[in-house]
Each structure stands twice: as structure tokens, then as C-alpha cells.
């Protein structure tokens with residue numbers, strides 16, 4: 001059976017791109033605004049200029065780091081099961097990250113989300129089987145913003161079972177987020193052994209490591225919590241205007257990140273990921289739904305898989321749209337991204353639910369995207385040709401009578417031969433559709449959101465773990481002036 | 493002959509050719525052309541065309557930015573001569589611009605800066621992760637008319653308020669207008685923190701800045 005696969009580059013071009021990326025690490029080098037990272041690099045043989053904070057990294061040093069970085073790892077759910085495999089051509093999806101706003105279906109506009117929105121988000125994301133991991137997608141506006149990053153993770157840990165894609169907004173909050181994760185895992189060792197979460201870490205294009213992202217990177221390495229590089233050249237704005245040019249920049253940024261990370265602790269898991277975008281030269285926006293954005297994602301994925309034998313785990317922001325409401329453009333952009341990324345074998349795609357240039361989250365879109373994900377996963381499962389003979393037996397059995405519905409072969413095969421969508425996808429007869437209220441996809445998705453929220457039940461979590469999580473959150477909230485955490489609507 | 497020169501100046505901006513623009517500016521000085529005339533009838537005329545072409549969808553951001561760069565290159569040559577002759581080019585206002593503390597998002601802020609300078613403002617770009625104290629000190633030193641604050645994170649937009657408070661403490665608030673922007677920033681937020689203006693993109697930023705200067 002062939003796994004359908006999309007590759008844009010010839011092996012020769014991949015090699016040239018990798019060569020140029022290594023060359024960039026030496027000339028012009030990378031800017032590193034974090035002394036500890038500069039020290040690590042300098043001690044290991046990079047040429048470091050402390051005044052300009054530029055590190056020139058020799059190829060041999062970066063190659064050694066790539067060698068020690070693992071080709072694959074798992075993320076575990078609350079029950080300790082390895083449910084997400086970062087490696088090979090396996091594909092998974094998580095909701096996009098860190099929305100500034102939430103699309104409020106009833107109010108028909110977007111607004112700043114609050115705790116209750118984040119709770120609804122967890123309910124829906126937990127209930128959708130197509131979505132493999134949770135993400136800290138909702139930034140709550142009802143808490144002081146200095147605690148907004150870890151507070152999202154706190155809510156996800158209280159209510160979720162799935163693994164989590166997350167990230168910090170600051171240096172200091174990593175420790176709090178780690179503390180929360182450790183509380184659920186039992187110990188720091190248990191967490192490193194079976195990581196529940198991966199942390200997004202974003203280099204600044206071009207070729208810059210800010211103190212925040214550098215500190216996060218080193219913290220991840222030392223604690224053994226997987227790091228996910230989110231390199232994002234914007235074509236023609238903070239990176240070359242060409243797909244291949246920005247892919248080279250992406251590779252150089254990832255290689256420098258892997259070098260710092262592996263110097264901090266060799267063997268720690270790290271992902272070749274990103275969120276690059278085309279740049280809309282009319283409006284100055286960063287369209288996640290542009291074809292070149294998706295092509296760049298697939299291109300750097302191919303490079304990441306070729307960077308060493310066995311490749312590195314990969315990630316991309318795909319399955320997103322730039323619309324402000326859920327409409328036909330939303331579907332076209334999200335589907336194109338998810339399908340292309342699946343064909344490229346991106347291990348983790350962050351995007352379902354996200355729109356408006358990563359600014360806005362929609363639960364309705366998440367539910368629709370889950371259908372897209374279902375289709376994309378079906379697509380890459382390929383055409384099963386394992387039956388022998390392929391068709392002779394069933395064609396002869398049914399014969400000219402022609403009713404395959406009666407055949408056992410049909411009953412045995414149909415469930416896995418196509419992805420069976422939920423009622424979010426309209427396949428009704430015309431009159432039935434009218435009789436059901438003539439609902440468009442947005443309305444059907446909203447109904448599904450309400451159903452999932454009602455059907456959700458929190459996974460079992462030991463009472464003392466809940467108490468401990470609440471205590472930690474309360475303590476850190478009080479430290480930033482919030483006496484009581486916002487009321488929760490889910491019983492724990 | 494000077495008419496011909498003015499045309500070529502305008503064209504250099506329309507083509508976004510900075511070296512050509514600087515060369516033409518030097519040529520003008522050698523020929524004894526009035527630097528203010530060179531700016532107004534030559535280069536600014538070109539910038540106007542660039543603006544029109546952008547508005548009607550024929551030009552895109554790189555055309556606009558490169559046009560602005562050509563303009564800047566010409567001004568760098570002409571401005572010393574202008575000063576020496578005791579003249580000054582018309583500046584719509586002086587803007588101190590930066591991304592607030594804790595925030596390293598740069599492009600949006602820079603785009604706002606380019607658009608403002610292309611439209612006749614004098615812009616002092618302080619970069620990213622800029623402390624409130626620095627904004628205040630620079631506003632004072634540069635005799636700023638406008639302080640423009642960019643923030644892309646819900647966590648850092650709070651520092652926009654911080655800067656406004658610092659400006660007030662330094663006794664600058666009635667002399668300096670404040671405008672704010674960045675993806676989480678809204679008009680409601682601007683109102684809440686007492687900013688004088690908000691815009692959601694660079695073109696809007698120019699319009700707001702002009703309004704704040706009473707244009």
C-alpha cells in the first residue's frame with residue numbers, strides 16, 4: 001500500500017538548501033540575546049562576539065546537535081498512553097495557539113475570551129476524536145495578563161485528558177507551567193519520561209534568539225519537556241520573498257535552536273516546526289490561508305525529514321483561515337492546509353479552530369475543521385490494495401444482480417474505506433435538509449458545539465491533584481494581585 | 493532643464509531607486525538648484541505618485557517602502573544644504589515610535605514608521621522592547637509631537653498605559669499626543685487608557701497622525 005506523499009523539492013535541492021542553512025549559521029551567524037546561550041555556544045566552539053551578541057556556529061557543531069536530537073518521541077495523555085507520535089510520516093492535529101479573541105456565535109462578533117470560554121473550548125476539543133491534542137488556544141481576559149499564559153495550561157490540566165501543545169509568554173512563567181505539569185505527572189522525572197506537553201518556542205526572524213525564547217528553549221531541554229521550534233519567516237517581510245529562500249532561513253533558525261537546545265542537554269526531544277507565512281503585499285497581513293504559506297510549510301517539512309537519517313519530528317501551523325467569520329473561504333483555506341500538510345507528513349499540525357491571522361478562535365470552526373481532519377487522515381491512509389484478488393471475488397459473488405449492499409464484503413469494508421462525517425457535513429436529501437431547518441454549516445457546527453459541551457464529562461483526576469493544582473494556581477495568582485481565581489463552571 | 497531634473501527625481505522615487513535619487517540630489521546641489529524646490533517639486537511629487545499607485549492597487553508594499561527609501565536617501569543629501577540655507581522642509585510632525593517593553597514584534601511597528609515618514613512625518617524609531625522611561629526621555633529629547641506605541645501581545649499592551657502614565661508624570665502629556673496599535677489593540681482599549689488615537693493598520697496610522705496634528 002502506498003502512502004500518498006507530497007514533496008516539492010528534488011533531493012539535490014534539499015541538499016543545497018541544507019548546505020546554505022549551515023552556511024548561514026557561520027555567516028552572518030545568529031544573534032542570541034541571552035548570555036547563557038552565548039556561553040553554551042562559545043564553550044562548544046562557536047565564535048561569539050559578546051558586544052554584537054552574534055554567534056557564528058561552525059557546521060560541525062550544529063551537525064553534532066542534529067545527531068543527538070531524537071528522530072521521534074511520544075506525547076502522553078492523562079492516562080499515560082502514548083497517543084501522539086512525533087516522528088515518521090504520522091500526522092496529528094491540535095487546535096491553533098493563543099487567540100486574542102473568540103468568535104461569539106450568538107453575538108455574531110468576536111470578543112476577548114474569559115475563563116468560561118476556555119472551559120467550553122476544552123470540552124469541545126476533548127470530545128472531538130479527530131483532534132489528537134489540546135492546545136492552550138484561549139487567552140483569558142478575566143485574569144491579570146501576567147498570568148494569562150500559565151492559567152490556560154492550568155485549565156487544560158484540570159479538564160483535559162489529551163496531550164497539550166503550549167508555550168509561555170515570558171521567561172518566568174515556564175517554571176509555573178512546569179510545576180503544574182509535574183503536579184499532574186507525579187514528579188519531574190515522570191513528566192520527562194512521559195511528557196504530557198510540548199512547548200512552542202519561537203525564534204525571531206531573521207536569525208535572532210530573544211531572551212524569552214532562548215530561556216524557554218534551555219528550560220525545556222533541561223527539564224526534558226519537548227520543545228517545538230516555531231520559526232516564522234514572513235516571505236518578503238522578515239525573510240526572503242521566495243518559498244525556497246524562506247525555507248533556507250527556516251532551516252538555519254531551526255538548526256541554531258537545536259544547537260542551543262542540545263548543548264543544554266543532548267538527547268532532549270525537539271521538533272522541527274514553524275509558523276511561517278506569505279506576506280500580503282497589499283494589506284501587510286500575514287495570511288495563513290495563502291497557497292505559498294502552505295507550500296513553505298510542506299517544503300520545510302521535507303527538509304526537516306532529510307536533515308539526518310530518520311529525520312526530525314515535524315510541526316506546522318496549517319488548517320487555518322484568515323476570515324473573521326466562518327464562511328466558504330474559511331473552509332477552502334483550512335481544508336487546503338490540512339490536506340497538503342497531511343500529504344507532506346507533518347507530524348503535528350496546529351490550526352483547527354483558528355482564523356483571522358491566528359488572532360481569533362472559533363469553536364464552530366474547530367468542529368468543522370475536525371471533519372477536514374477526518375478527511376485528511378483518511379486521505380493519507382491511502383488506497384488499501386491488500387486484498388487478493390482486488391475485486392474479482394466480490395464482483396463475481398454479486399454478479400449482474402448488482403446490489404452490493406447485500407454483500408458481506410461491503411459490510412466488512414465500508415467503515416474503513418471512507419471517513420464517515422458527523423452531521424456537520426450536509427449529506428441530506430433536499431427536502432430533509434429544509435425540514436431540519438435549512439441550516440448552513442455554521443449553524444450545524446454551532447448545534448454540534450452545544451451537543452459536545454453538554455456531553456462532555458471531565459476525566460478522572462485524583463482529588464488531591466485537583467486540590468494541589470488549585471493551590472498552585474491560587475498562590476501564583478495572588479502573587480500578581482488576584483485574590484481569587486475566576487469561578488469555574490465544571491465540577492472537579 | 494531643472495524641470496527635466498525634477499521629473500527624473502520623481503521617477504527615481506516611483507522606481508524605488510535610492511542610489512539614483514541620491515545621485516540626482518547631489519546633481520541638483522551642484523547645479524545650484526534650491527534644495528527645498530528639489531524636495532517639493534521633485535522627490536515629494538514622486539512620492540505622491542507612489543501613494544496614488546498604491547491606492548489604486550497597482551503598487552504594493554515593497555514599491556511603497558522602496559519609494560520611501562529613495563525619498564530618504566535624497567533627503568539625507570539635501571537636508572544639510574537646506575539647513576545651511578536657513579530653510580526647513582515641511583515636516584507634518586515628529587513621531588517617537590517603538591514596540592513596548594516585553595514585546596519583540598517588530599514588522600508592524602516598522603511598517604507604521606515607513607508609512608509615516610513617507611507621508612512627511614519625521615520618525616524616530618526606538619525599536620522593540622522599549623521601556624517606558626526611554627519613550628519619555630526620547631519624547632523629550634526629540635521634542636516629539638506624537639508618541640506611537642505598538643504592542644502585539646495581550647500581556648504587553650498593558651505597557652501602553654504605563655507609557656501614558658510616565659508621560660503624564662514627566663509633565664509631557666499635554667504637549668505630546670499618544671497613538672496606539674497592534675493586533676490586540678482596539679479603539680475601546682485606546683479610550684480606556686486615555687490614548688489620543690488608534691489605528692488598525694499603517695495607512696490608518698497616517699490618517700490618525702495627521703488628524704492629531706490638526707491636518
Ligand code: B12
Nearest residue numbers: 098167595596597598599600642645646672673674693694
Ligand atoms: C510574526 C509574529 C511573531 C514574530 C515577530 C517577528 C518580528 N521580527 O517582528 C516572533 C516569532 C518574534 C513572535 C514571537 C512571539 N509571538 Co507572535 N506573532 C507574529 C504574528 C504571526 C504576525 C505579527 C506581524 O508581524 N504581523 C504583520 C504586521 C505588518 O502587522 P501588525 O504587527 O499587526 O501591525 C499592523 C497593525 O497592527 C498596526 N500597528 C502595529 N503597531 C502599531 C502602532 C501604532 C501606533 C498604530 C497606530 C498602529 C500599529 O499597523 C501595522 C501595519 O499595518 C502574530 C499574529 C497576529 N495575528 O498578529 C503573532 C502573535 C502576535 N504572537 C503571539 C505570541 C503568543 C508570541 C510569543 C509569546 C510566542 C512564544 N511563546 O514564543 C512570542 C512573543 C515574544 C515577545 N515577548 O514578544 C500571539 C499573541 C497572543 C496573545 N494573546 O497575545 C499571536 C497573536 C499569534 C498567536 N495567536 O499565537 N511572533
